[in-house]
Amino acid sequence: MALTIYGAARTRTSRVLWMAEELGLGYRHEKLVPQKGETRTPAFLALNPMGRVPAIDDDGLIVWESLAINLYLARKYGAAGSAGRPALGPRDLGEEALMTQWTLWTATEFEPGTHDVVVQTINLPEDQRDAAKRDLALAALARPLGALNVALGLGGGHLVGGRFTVADLNAACAAFYLRAVPEALAAYPEVAGWYAATTARPAFQRMLALRQAG
Numbered sequence: 001m002a003l004t005i006y007g008a009a010r011t012r013t014s015r016v017l018w019m020a021e022e023l024g025l026g027y028r029h030e031k032l033v034p035q036k037g038e039t040r041t042p043a044f045l046a047l048n049p050m051g052r053v054p055a056i057d058d059d060g061l062i063v064w065e066s067l068a069i070n071l072y073l074a075r076k077y078g079a080a081g082s083a084g085r086p087a088l089g090p091r092d093l094g095e096e097a098l099m100t101q102w103t104l105w106t107a108t109e110f111e112p113g114t115h116d117v118v119v120q121t122i123n124l125p126e127d128q129r130d131a132a133k134r135d136l137a138l139a140a141l142a143r144p145l146g147a148l149n150v151a152l153g154l155g156g157g158h159l160v161g162g163r164f165t166v167a168d169l170n171a172a173c174a175a176f177y178l179r180a181v182p183e184a185l186a187a188y189p190e191v192a193g194w195y196a197a198t199t200a201r202p203a204f205q206r207m208l209a210l211r212q213a214g
C-alpha cells in the first residue's frame, strides 16, 4: 500500500490525517500550504483541478474532498474485520446508507454554519471579525445541533451501528469549528458528551499534534 496525503495539517487535511491515524495506516504526508501557493502548482492542479486540499493518492487512485476521502478510507481499510483495524466503515448496505447520510448532512446542513463560526472567531484577524455574523450562524445551528442531539441519544452516543465510525468522525470535524465557542454545545448534552469523547481519542490527539507541528 502506498498512500500519500496532500495538504498541511492546519487545513481540512486534518480530517484525513485523523482518519489515517485511527486506522493505523502508513502514509506519506505532502504538507502543501495553500497560503504559499503550493496548491496552485501545475503538478497539484493535475491531481485536484479545484486546487484545494486535502487530496490523496492511494496506489494511483486520486481522491479529493475531505469527507469523501474519509468515506473511502473507512470503507477500504476500516471494513469490519479488515487486518484487525477498527470497524470505522460500514458492515452492510444499511450502515453504508447511514454513513453517507450523516456525511452529506455534515457537508450541507452542519459544516456551513460551523465554518461561519470559525471564520468569525478564529480565522479572520480580530479587527475584521463580525459578532453579529457569528451569532446569526450560531442561531441557525440550533436545528442541526438539535437533530444531532436526538440521534446521539437514540444511538447510545454514536451515529451509526452503536460504535465510533466515519460518520462520527466526519461530523466531529465540523463540530471542531465551534471550539472557540464551547457554550454553543451547552443546550445539547448528548452532543457535548459525544464531542468530548471523540476529541479525547488518541488518534484525534495525534492529529492535533500534527496541526501544532505545522
Ligand SMILES: N[C@@H](CCC(=O)N[C@@H](CS)C(=O)NCC(=O)O)C(=O)O
Residues within 6 Å of the ligand: 010, 011, 012, 013, 034, 039, 051, 052, 053, 054, 064, 065, 066, 067
Ligand atoms: N470541500 C472541500 C474544501 C477544501 C478546502 O476549502 N480546502 C482549503 C484549505 S482548508 C484550501 O485548499 N484552500 C485553498 C484554496 O481554496 O485555494 C473539502 O472538504 O475537502
